[in-house]
Amino acid sequence: MDSLRLRPSSLRSAPGAAAARRRDHILPSFCSIQRNGKGRVTLSIQASKGPTINHCKKFLDWKYSNHRISHQSINTSAKAGQSLQPETEAHDPASFWKPISSSLDAFYRFSRPHTIIGTALSIVSVSLLAVESLSDISPLFLTGLLEAVVAALFMNIYIVGLNQLFDIEIDKVNKPTLPLASGEYSPATGVAIVSVFAAMSFGLGWVVGSPPLFWALFISFVLGTAYSVNLPYFRWKRSAVVAALCILAVRAVIVQLAFFLHIQTFVFRRPAVFSKPLIFATAFMTFFSVVIALFKDIPDIEGDRIFGIQSFSVRLGQSKVFWTCVGLLEVAYGVAILMGVTSSSLWSKSLTVVGHAILASILWSSARSIDLTSKAAITSFYMLIWRLFYAEYLLIPLVR
Numbered sequence: 464m465d466s467l468r469l470r471p472s473s474l475r476s477a478p479g480a481a482a483a484r485r486r487d488h489i490l491p492s493f494c495s496i497q498r499n500g501k502g503r504v505t506l507s508i509q510a511s512k513g514p515t516i517n518h519c520k521k522f523l524d525w526k527y528s529n530h531r532i533s534h535q536s537i538n539t540s541a542k543a544g545q546s547l548q549p550e551t552e553a554h555d556p557a558s559f560w561k562p563i564s565s566s567l568d569a570f571y572r573f574s575r576p577h578t579i580i581g582t583a584l585s586i587v588s589v590s591l592l593a594v595e596s597l598s599d600i601s602p603l604f605l606t607g608l609l610e611a612v613v614a615a616l617f618m619n620i621y622i623v624g625l626n627q628l629f630d631i632e633i634d635k636v637n638k639p640t641l642p643l644a645s646g647e648y649s650p651a652t653g654v655a656i657v658s659v660f661a662a663m664s665f666g667l668g669w670v671v672g673s674p675p676l677f678w679a680l681f682i683s684f685v686l687g688t689a690y691s692v693n694l695p696y697f698r699w700k701r702s703a704v705v706a707a708l709c710i711l712a713v714r715a716v717i718v719q720l721a722f723f724l725h726i727q728t729f730v731f732r733r734p735a736v737f738s739k740p741l742i743f744a745t746a747f748m749t750f751f752s753v754v755i756a757l758f759k760d761i762p763d764i765e766g767d768r769i770f771g772i773q774s775f776s777v778r779l780g781q782s783k784v785f786w787t788c789v790g791l792l793e794v795a796y797g798v799a800i801l802m803g804v805t806s807s808s809l810w811s812k813s814l815t816v817v818g819h820a821i822l823a824s825i826l827w828s829s830a831r832s833i834d835l836t837s838k839a840a841i842t843s844f845y846m847l848i849w850r851l852f853y854a855e856y857l858l859i860p861l862v863r
């Protein structure tokens with residue numbers, strides 16, 4: 464038996480209490496809450512349902528990190544199969560909005576928002592490369608763009624959702640706050656969501672009738688499925704090289720070429736011309752996709768090792784992979800700056816050179832100050848990489 468008491472007053476006044484309250488909705492399947500009439504809460508953690516005592520502790524640290532805890536004691540002698548019973552005093556969050564906001568919050572986490580933003584921005588940016596004059600930004604263009612973005616986002620949700628369905632056990636270790644790993648979603652709910660989103664994506668692609676859009680969705684579906692599903696010859700994520708190639712094929716090749724062709728040939732009915740900015744975007748995103756593929760596994764070595772995922776971080780060590788990623792991006796920024804210098808347009812030259820120089824120095828100064836022993840620091844650096852990815856898509860339409 465364990466006890467963990469939280470003073471109700473400190474729950475309300477502690478800094479970050481709003482964020483903490485949001486986290487109060489998150490309850491993995493191995494946790495249950497009982498309340499008595501006096502507002503006292505017992506949080507039980509069933510260690511036999513998968514997590515080790517350490518995972519339970521990590522979960523409690525995360526869940527209550529914004530609370531001032533007046534007393535905390537964890538019985539480290541508890542064995543797997545025993546129930547840990549931290550007692551907490553309640554704050555009363557009962558409100559009309561709680562179930563609505565917790566389902567929105569769970570779906571938000573399920574959709575892996577960093578990938579969603581990346582997909583939306585990349586398609587908008589690449590579509591702008593087909594725009595030749597302001598008069599091209601017409602309702603026809605905006606409708607074609609919106610259809611492409613929505614269909615791709617539906618497919619994005621299918622791909623990341625399917626991955627979570629096949630990674631429930633790994634995510635209990637690596638990412639316990641994802642809704643399938645935490646038990647907020649049952650596997651049946653996960654299957655229903657991914658099926659509906661795949662069907663909506665193909666449905667929209669079919670109705671729009673654009674061959675490049677449909678092929679982009681279909682190839683992403685095939686690669687995203689092969690990456691995750693646990694069937695003979697599949698689950699390509701087991702091999703670090705094949706996993707990286709899947710991400711590269713979609714993020715570097717399909718997004719650039721197919722979505723450009725969708726706007727250029729299907730929406731504008733113009734001949735396909737592969738311009739300098741389009742080739743630049745494809746080359747640059749080849750670097751970025753490899754970096755995302757390598758970097759996303761750096762914080763996850765614990766679970767990947769247990770479940771036999773031979774990521775580069777598991778094989779080579781976190782530090783080597785980290786500096787390889789930083790090096791690859793710095794090379795990409797160097798090439799972009801050289802390309803900017805050779806541009807014939809003065810405004811494009813200045814923006815390309817200055818923009819990439821700023822991004823390269825942000826990356827370098829953050830890399831030099833990171834603590835590679837901290838999972839939180841590595842995860843937040845990974846999010847910096849995604850922000851640099853978004854910034855690149857803001858610069859790409861300016862490269863001429």
Ligand SMILES: CC(C)=CCC/C(C)=C/CC/C(C)=C/CC/C(C)=C/COP(=O)(O)OP(=O)(O)O
Nearest residue numbers: 615618619622623626683686687690709710713
């Ligand atoms: C439809 C279009 C054009 C784009 C979709 C955009 C996406 C999702 C592109 C990625 C393509 C792809 C094949 C991704 C598979 C990658 C994936 C699901 C990675 C998850 O990696 P894990 O390491 O298994 O999971 P965690 O990060 O959750 O641990």
Ligand SMILES: O=C(O)Cc1cc(O)ccc1O
Nearest residue numbers: 575578622623710714755759
């Ligand atoms: O989208 C991607 O390019 C790859 C990816 C990265 C990640 O951190 C989670 C899911 C995912 O598909």
